[in-house]
Amino acid sequence: MRYSTCFLTLICSLMLSLALLGLYAYLSRTSDGAHIASNMELVRRLKLTDLCLFTEARYTRNPAMADLHAPFQDHPMALEHFPSGSLMAPPDFVREKR
Amino acid sequence: MIELIEASKTFNAGQANQFIAVDKVSCRISRGGLTVLKGPSGSGKTTLLTLIGCMARPTSGRILLHGVGKVCLPGLAVEDTVEITSLPERFLTTIRRRMFGFIFQHFNLVRGITVLENVMLPAYPTGAPVAEVRLRALELLETLGVSRHAASRVERLSGGEMQRIAIARALVNDPLLIIADEPTAHLDSRLSEEFMELVAGFKGAGKSVLIASHDPIVYGAAQADAVIEMRDGRITGCGTHP
């Protein structure tokens, strides 16, 4: 077989799979819509304001509700919010696993 | 078929190292014969070949192609004369592709790909169907007796075999004129004789051949129809077979 035939087949099959993945996203929107709707209902019922993405500190768990200028150290391993905090790791004894 | 009128080629013009490779050369190369450019190295043979082969433009002078208008460019009649000195590069490439087949001194084969692909290479940009080209290439390899190497890489071949591949490549687009630059420089006497036999075959098949060489096997061969002697960029002697 010619190299170009192999290559074009490869490209076509990749494009096809990309299209299929897009189609999958389109088709699964009903079922995803259901779980998004139930999450939205939970948010409404509990009057939540934030996503649960980062649970380590107050200002990362509820960034929308946090104080304007004072992210506190609520967690023993919480880093400073300001740039200097990203340069200094917490002391080793805090980080060691139990 | 080809006429040169006072064609010159100067390198590094206007600089201290200015060098006139071809100096006001006028000559004719007739159709269907073997023409040999004879002369020591540095006499301007190769430069003259590049001028005739549309690879470079002359600094001054004219080069005319007679009676091959139809082959050269679409839309021209057979008897039209084409002056290649004034054509844009795109047309020169077309003419080069249709008119000339080149056999280089160092063969200039592309390493890493197969012999067959090397032979097919000049036909790729013409848009010829690949099956047709392959068939033609295999036939040529068969005729030249190297078809057993079709699938092997060029760097595994001997000098004589490489030259046959280069010849097959030069023939794949079915050119009118085969141009060879010092074809016997890397061959022993036996292989050189064999090469001259192949050239006789081309002549028999109606092709014109132009060879630049300082090898007596070539310019002394019985097949040579015309020998043009060159020295220092000028033609010093011109005549039919001695």
Added chain:
Amino acid sequence: MNRRIERYRNILDFALSSLLRRKGKNLSLLGMYTVIVFFIASLVFFIQALKREAALVLDGAPDLVVQRLVAGRDDPIPVAYGYKISAIRGVSEVKPRFWGYYYDPVTRANFTLVASGDDPPGRESIYLGSGVARLMHLNAGNYLSLRGAKGASQVFSVQKILASNSELVAADLIQIREDDFRTLFDFPAGRATDLAVSVRNKVEVPTVAAKIAHEFPDTRPILKSEMLRTYASVFDWRGGMVIVLLFVAVLSFVILAWDKATGLSAEERKEIGILKSIGWETGDVLILKSFEGMVISLTAYLAGVCLAYLHVFFFSAPFFEQALKGWSVLYPQFKLAPFVDPYLLCVLFFLTVCPYTVSTIVPSWLAATVDPDTAMRS
């Protein structure tokens, strides 16, 4: 027409066989390239899907949250403020919210205790977010002991575990009754954590917020649009994820630089000369070189995007988990709803395929414009 297509296919054939000559180099280049596209595309998919889901889910959040500040810090707000706020024109409902954080010294995790909303659990019972249940190995019917503000432990029975597909919003939640919340934290009477305000006409929300801020100078109203904006900015290009992106971008530039630095080898240069001498036009050589670049970049792009899709939407982005996890002990496990934005795919295409293809053409173009007779003089 047919001849023209055939010409392109022939040149593509040669481009492929010429790539196959340097199989090791080109395959590793393809691999690296795919990895780069994979990371960038994963990031784009992840951020887009998360942003979209955040916007949809947080649409249910309160229109307005009113906090009280004392010396610049949050302080429980008197519930009595709510009565005056509900008198403001346009306000349909004011509900006090009771919520707070609980640090569990055993697991070293932070939980969020919530005591507002309808459908509360029974007395001394709790609902658990499925992240908490997973971390503490608890099931419905088990007991969880929480250490109160006065030092005494209080035992709660787990009445229900929240659905596992709610982890994006509720992984670390512990829902508790309001009176239990007050006792546990010794919360001051007549106070709430903050107030959730509903506004009848959404257009009037900023006006209502301005009135509240004017009438109660010690409060800070937070609009729903601000909450949504928080998430838009967290996952903004300039947000924290940019570090990951920068890493990827640096990697890709290293590759491009490496590829460019190696440039056209003498052999490639000679090959271009050979091609020109046997009748290839400058244009043909350029097509050849752009095909060589495109074969690598297009394959890498398509493969990278497909893999990124699988990575983010089928395997929940395991490569980003560490970056998102940070120092937190409790990490939510969520599956994002697949969402592909064609516009972003196009942007990604132009960012990845084009620069590479161009950077392969330019040096070849310089080499391809030389006179074909240079091949004769080698």
